[in-house]
Amino acid sequence: MTAPRIRLVKNAGKHPMQPSGEVGQFEVVHLPSPPADRYRSATRSILGDGSHVESKLTTAHMNPPIGTSFKFKVKHSAQGASGGSYYVRFDVDATLLSADEFDVAFESIYPNDPAPSDLDAAKLAITNGFRDALTSCNFGAKIIVTQLALHPVDFNPGKYGYWAHYHLTQQLAAAGFAAT
Numbered sequence: 568m569t570a571p572r573i574r575l576v577k578n579a580g581k582h583p584m585q586p587s588g589e590v591g592q593f594e595v596v597h598l599p600s601p602p603a604d605r606y607r608s609a610t611r612s613i614l615g616d617g618s619h620v621e622s623k624l625t626t627a628h629m630n631p632p633i634g635t636s637f638k639f640k641v642k643h644s645a646q647g648a649s650g651g652s653y654y655v656r657f658d659v660d661a662t663l664l665s666a667d668e669f670d671v672a673f674e675s676i677y678p679n680d681p682a683p684s685d686l687d688a689a690k691l692a693i694t695n696g697f698r699d700a701l702t703s704c705n706f707g708a709k710i711i712v713t714q715l716a717l718h719p720v721d722f723n724p725g726k727y728g729y730w731a732h733y734h735l736t737q738q739l740a741a742a743g744f745a746a747t
Contacts, residue, residue, distance in 0.1 A: 632706065635663045637738045641730050644721070653723035655730050656716035657693070661708050661738075668707035671697060673715055681717040688724035689717055696731030703746035704739050 637659070644654045671694045676686065693712060701708055736746070 632663050632742075632744055633665060635742060635744075637661045637663075637735075637742070639734055639738055641734050643726070643730050652721040653726045654716065654718040654721045655723075655726050656714065657712050657727075657731075658714045659710060659712055659731075659734070661697075661710040661735065663701075663744075664707040664709055666702075666705050666707050668709070669698060669701065670708075671710045671712065673712045675713045676715045676717065678717065678719070681719075685717050685722055685724070689715065689722075689727045692724040692726075692728030693731045696728035696733075697735055700732045700735040700739065703736070704744050706739075706744070 638661075640656075640658050642656045644652075646652050671690075673690055693715075697708065697710055739745070
């Protein structure tokens with residue numbers, strides 16, 4: 568396949584000035600088809616040369632997800648007016664299990680003596696965020712949360728749940744386990 572070429576069309580004087588201030592026009596010659604033309608799915612793919620390959624993906628062809636482990640860090644903060652600030656920070660070690668098994672353990676918390684209501688709210692939000700992400704993929708998990716930081720001023724429990732869900736969903740998608 569030849570490389571795309573761009574050539575300047577001469578006689579720019581015959582073309583009106585564009586709103587951007589440019590004069591003239593460009594023409595692209597021999598541009599290859601965009602990647603969107605190369606269709607892929609679980610049942611069919613079109614190779615770059617246009618030929619088709621049929622392959623039905625099943626769990627027999629894939630590694631079983633049970634026992635797959637993920638380790639990741641969640642760290643987000645925002646500075647906003649009128650209570651919009653938040654700070655979320657925790658580390659996660661998760662192992663996928665069958666859909667009926669789900670356990671979240673919290674091992675280390677900073678500061679050592681957070682307000683009990685804040686701690687309970689953060690734990691509940693994180694647990695619900697993980698549960699929602701796993702339920703959408705029909706999995707369960709054993710999850711250990713460490714280095715959970717509860718900011719004394721910029722505490723927003725909803726953000727703990729949001730970011731827990733977001734990051735676990737991203738990890739599952741990266742591993743090829745999409746929501747059903």
